Every structure is written in C-alpha cells, then in structure tokens.
Amino acid sequence: DGGITQSPKYLFRKEGQNVTLSCEQNLNHDAMYWYRQDPGQGLRLIYYSQIVNDFQKGDIAEGYSVSREKKESFPLTVTSAQKNPTAFYLCASSPPVTGMNEQFFGPGTRLTVL
Amino acid sequence: DQQVKQNSPSLSVQEGRISILNCDYTNSMFDYFLWYKKYPAEGPTFLISISSIKDKNEDGRFTVFLNKSAKHLSLHIVPSQPGDSAVYFCAARSGTYKYIFGTGTRLKVLA
Numbered sequence: 001d002g003g004i005t006q007s008p009k010y011l012f013r014k015e016g017q018n019v020t021l022s023c024e025q026n027l028n029h030d031a032m033y034w035y036r037q038d039p040g041q042g043l044r045l046i047y048y049s050q051i052v053n054d055f056q057k058g059d060i061a062e063g064y065s066v067s068r069e070k071k072e073s074f075p076l077t078v079t080s081a082q083k084n085p086t087a088f089y090l091c092a093s094s095p096p097v098t099g100m101n102e103q104f105f106g107p108g109t110r111l112t113v114l
Numbered sequence: 115d116q117q118v119k120q121n122s123p124s125l126s127v128q129e130g131r132i133s134i135l136n137c138d139y140t141n142s143m144f145d146y147f148l149w150y151k152k153y154p155a156e157g158p159t160f161l162i163s164i165s166s167i168k169d170k171n172e173d174g175r176f177t178v179f180l181n182k183s184a185k186h187l188s189l190h191i192v193p194s195q196p197g198d199s200a201v202y203f204c205a206a207r208s209g210t211y212k213y214i215f216g217t218g219t220r221l222k223v224l225a
Binding site: 033040041043045050090102105 | 120148156210211216
C-alpha cells in the first residue's frame with residue numbers, strides 16, 4: 001500500500017525536552033512538508049524539502065529542525081526552544097511539479113507538552 | 115498576512131441541499147487551487163482542484179469555481195450528504211512547491 005505514515009499518533013513530552021516526529025512515504029515523491037494545526041486555525045507550514053539533503057523554512061520554523069537524508073523520510077524535531085509546541089502535526093508529500101499535483105497527507109501526530 | 119482566507123468558520127446545510135464554501139486569496143501569482151476535506155484527528159484528503167487558467171472544474175457532486183478577477187473560489191457540493199460533514203480547507207500553490215492553506219470551514223450537513 002502506498003502512502004504516508006506518521007508515528008506515533010499521540011506523543012507526550014515534558015517541558016524542556018526535544019522530541020522527534022517520524023514521517024515516512026513510499027510514494028516516491030520528491031517533496032515533503034511539515035505543517036502544524038492549532039484549534040480554529042489552518043495548516044501552517046513549518047518546513048519543506050524539495051529534494052534529498054535540501055530543505056527550506058516555512059512560515060513558523062522557529063524552534064523546529066528537520067533533516068532529509070533519504071527520499072522516503074523527513075523527521076521533524078520539536079526542540080525546547082519552541083514556546084508553544086502542543087499541536088497537531090501533519091506531514092505531507094507531493095510528486096514533482098509537472099502539472100496539477102496535490103499534496104498527500106499522513107494521519108498526523110498529536111503532541112502534548114505536559 | 116493571510117494570503118488565503120476562508121471567512122466563514124462554519125456552515126450548516128440540510129441534507130440534499132447545496133453547500134457552498136468560499137475562499138478568497140490575495141496573490142494573483144497563485145497558479146493552482148485545491149480543496150481538502152478533513153475529519154478530526156486525521157490528515158486532510160484531497161477533494162478537487164482547479165488550474166488558474168480555468169474557471170470551473172467538476173467531479174461528481176463537487177464543483178469548484180474560480181473567479182480570478184475577484185480572487186475568489188468556491189466549492190459547491192450538491193446534493194449534500196451527512197458524510198460530507200467535515201472541515202474543508204482551500205489551498206493555493208505559490209511557486210513550485212509551496213502550498214498556502216486557509217483556516218478552514220466546518221460544514222455540518224443536517225439529516
């Protein structure tokens with residue numbers, strides 16, 4: 001089955017700890033993305049990567065870091081510098097832009113800081 | 115500055131009637147627009163899209179209209195069904211890879 005997997009579905013973290021959210025895709029997509037959703041708000045872009053070993057900051061990158069060592073994987077680390085990390089995190093991927101392409105989303109990870 | 119806006123946070127419609135969800139944008143360089151449907155605690159799923167060179171795209175019960183001069187797009191669902199109850203996001207593609215999302219409209223279809 002092709003798709004995007006995110007793990008874990010629920011994650012709890014103590015204040016001051018770093019935590020890494022996993023995102024894997026087997027769709028052979030070049031581009032991958034991380035979004036954050038807060039109640040009553042849309043999806044805000046944290047980071048995106050167009051190709052392996054390359055990534056760009058989105059609109060709310062502060063307090064987050066990513067890596068793209070493999071095409072299939074795009075983990076997101078929420079660092080202790082992120083002031084308000086409790087949110088629903090969504091990973092997405094998209095194929096090369098040859099026309100009209102949509103993003104495919106994973107099921108999300110809900111992070112709660114205790 | 116919100117480049118993609120969905121000004122109605124919620125909408126209620128009777129089953130069988132038409133649902134119209136609206137979206138406004140500010141950047142005339144957006145070349146591709148999408149609608150996603152999202153259930154709680156799940157990732158969004160793609161619904162329908164439209165290129166900026168078209169003004170209408172239809173897929174079954176779903177039709178998206180684009181008015182470039184007004185920088186406005188709308189999603190029509192007809193007839194609406196209870197299973198359509200979800201949050202709907204519009205999105206616009208900016209550049210090659212970046213997508214900008216609206217804040218979403220929660221649709222409730224009443225049986």
